[in-house]
Amino acid sequence: MSFFEQHDRFFQSSIVGAWPLRLALRHHAIIETNAHCFAGARVLDLASHDGRWSLAALNAGAAHVTGVEARPDLVATANANFEHYGVARDRYDFIVGDLNHQLQAPGAFDVVLCLGYFYHTLNHLALWQYIASTNAQHVVLDGEVTPGEDMIIRVVTEDISAHANGISAAGVLNGQMLVGRPTTSVLGAMLRHFGYDCTFFDWATLLRERGVAFDQSTQSATNPVGDYGVGRRATALGVRVD
Ligand SMILES: C[S@@+](CC[C@H](N)C(=O)[O-])C[C@H]1O[C@@H](n2cnc3c(N)ncnc32)[C@H](O)[C@@H]1O
Numbered sequence: 001m002s003f004f005e006q007h008d009r010f011f012q013s014s015i016v017g018a019w020p021l022r023l024a025l026r027h028h029a030i031i032e033t034n035a036h037c038f039a040g041a042r043v044l045d046l047a048s049h050d051g052r053w054s055l056a057a058l059n060a061g062a063a064h065v066t067g068v069e070a071r072p073d074l075v076a077t078a079n080a081n082f083e084h085y086g087v088a089r090d091r092y093d094f095i096v097g098d099l100n101h102q103l104q105a106p107g108a109f110d111v112v113l114c115l116g117y118f119y120h121t122l123n124h125l126a127l128w129q130y131i132a133s134t135n136a137q138h139v140v141l142d143g144e145v146t147p148g149e150d151m152i153i154r155v156v157t158e159d160i161s162a163h164a165n166g167i168s169a170a171g172v173l174n175g176q177m178l179v180g181r182p183t184t185s186v187l188g189a190m191l192r193h194f195g196y197d198c199t200f201f202d203w204a205t206l207l208r209e210r211g212v213a214f215d216q217s218t219q220s221a222t223n224p225v226g227d228y229g230v231g232r233r234a235t236a237l238g239v240r241v242d
Helices: 020-032 052-059 072-084 124-130 182-192 203-210
Strands: 042-046 064-069 093-094 111-115 140-146 153-159 176-182 194-198 231-242
Touching: 020 052, 020 140, 020 203, 020 231, 042 052, 052 064, 052 072, 052 093, 052 111, 064 072, 064 140, 072 093, 111 124, 124 182, 140 182, 176 182, 182 194
Parallel strands: 042 064, 042 111, 064 093, 111 140
Antiparallel strands: 140 231, 153 176, 194 231
């Protein structure tokens, strides 16, 4: 059984991309492909949501995970999920924090998970500064990108009332904030600037090998990984260059 089939509470504790096939394939790209990073690691999970990737990291061998999440109700959900699965209290912490306005992470870490977040902010340099402050050897990134090779960050407005979206202590007007979706070229350049080599996961091969169909439409229960299939979303591993 896959990780999320074994922990099927995550199919209900959030409606954000919680379709079983999407979570299973993301688990492959984010956790299984990078299994060597997690053994004994101290992990920082940014935008930790309901704790889905924090628990996956512990399950993959991490020693401890710290989740940072802006929405207090999601921190409560993550704590409830960890209590439900009987995780030892000294193996995790979930902290309420706004990643738009912090430059210093709460300590040193071996692995940073930045999943589903870097396109919900326009303060990218603060985010990379924060990640670099951990001295982590590995950074796993996953999120929406602007297709194409140009060095572009496409700016869009986001409604903060949706739990999937960005939220910020400053810059929110009429319930909307500005966020930026980088191309993969920009993501790679930002990582290199802060000291990491970057390799992108090959979603096209995974979807072909697994026989997963997808189309251009917005991801949904019937098109759960369309965004990865058409190149609107990417996953990458950053390795610190010493
Ligand atoms: C699309 S969800 C990603 C959830 C999960 N990490 C994943 O990849 O499946 C985006 C998450 O970012 C959180 N978030 C949005 N703005 C934030 C901020 N300024 N600081 C910290 N977390 C934020 C949201 O509350 C939400 O949990």
